[in-house]
Amino acid sequence: MNATVERFQKLLTERGYRVTPQRLAIYEALVESASHPSAEELYHRVRDRYPMMSPATVYNTLQLLVELGLATELGFPGETRYDGNPHLHANILCIRCRQIFDLDLPDLSHIEKELASRSDFLLLGQRHEFFGICPDCRLEEAEQAGEPVN
Amino acid sequence: MNATVERFQKLLTERGYRVTPQRLAIYEALVESASHPSAEELYHRVRDRYPMMSPATVYNTLQLLVELGLATELGFPGETRYDGNPHLHANILCIRCRQIFDLDLPDLSHIEKELASRSDFLLLGQRHEFFGICPDCRLEEAEQAGEPVN
DNA sequence: CTCGATGCAAACGGTTTGCATAATC
């Protein structure tokens, strides 16, 4: 059990939530996976170790993680995926292989400040999502077509 | 029938799609509504005038509009909504009244360029979504609580 | 006249709900 999971455990206790093996397993699986999994993917992955795991528990836990600020929902076309990186950043989805990558854009916190100064909205969250075709998939497409990448 | 709809009509013909009353009605309803409606909302709104309208046609047409670059999908938590404003901009959702507002952030095209220069991704789209509580709802909440807005 | 678009109804898939049981604190 690593330090991130221990922090989660501590946070649960502090906020009056119970520490359960399911919660730890789900959070661990989310943090471990670089792929930004969907709730369902996560459910299948965790169920390999905990065969009794139910979908409801995964959905509940993900909601809890979002509340605690340990995860964010990504709303890409057609599917909701989860990001266990709590640091503000953008994401980019490859529409071909469906992988999602983290993207550090230095302008982001800047945007937040500007928004705050320009309106009376109480800002609670933000998502910056890009989609396109990743370098690997571009290469593959070029090979299949027998043509160079433009 | 206004100029925007006429442009749509022209674009359909140019690209080899047929001009149908349904397509025009759906597009008109989308552009008219400032609320960034969901597909279902749009379906109900259009059906008032065209009782035979089917959900499938609304979904098909929205997909077509996105293809043509006349609309974008917004992926807010739990629902997909549509924006008939083709100009690159951010959106902000009020989680209380569910209204979505357009937001012009001058940095956005800047971000796009930076992304292009920093990776080999072929960029196809982007969404910049904020959520929070709008000024009106903040006032209402303050009134209900009998407390001042902080 | 031909082919693309529509309407309808049924199927789909991800997510949520209700409730009895189990486990944490």
Place this chain on the structure above:
DNA sequence: GATTATGCAAACCGTTTGCATCGAG
């Protein structure tokens, strides 16, 4: 021991599909 979390199965709801019919070009 009290109360929260879990597992299960059924319900939900927005969206998609297949197919016969309609209508734009």
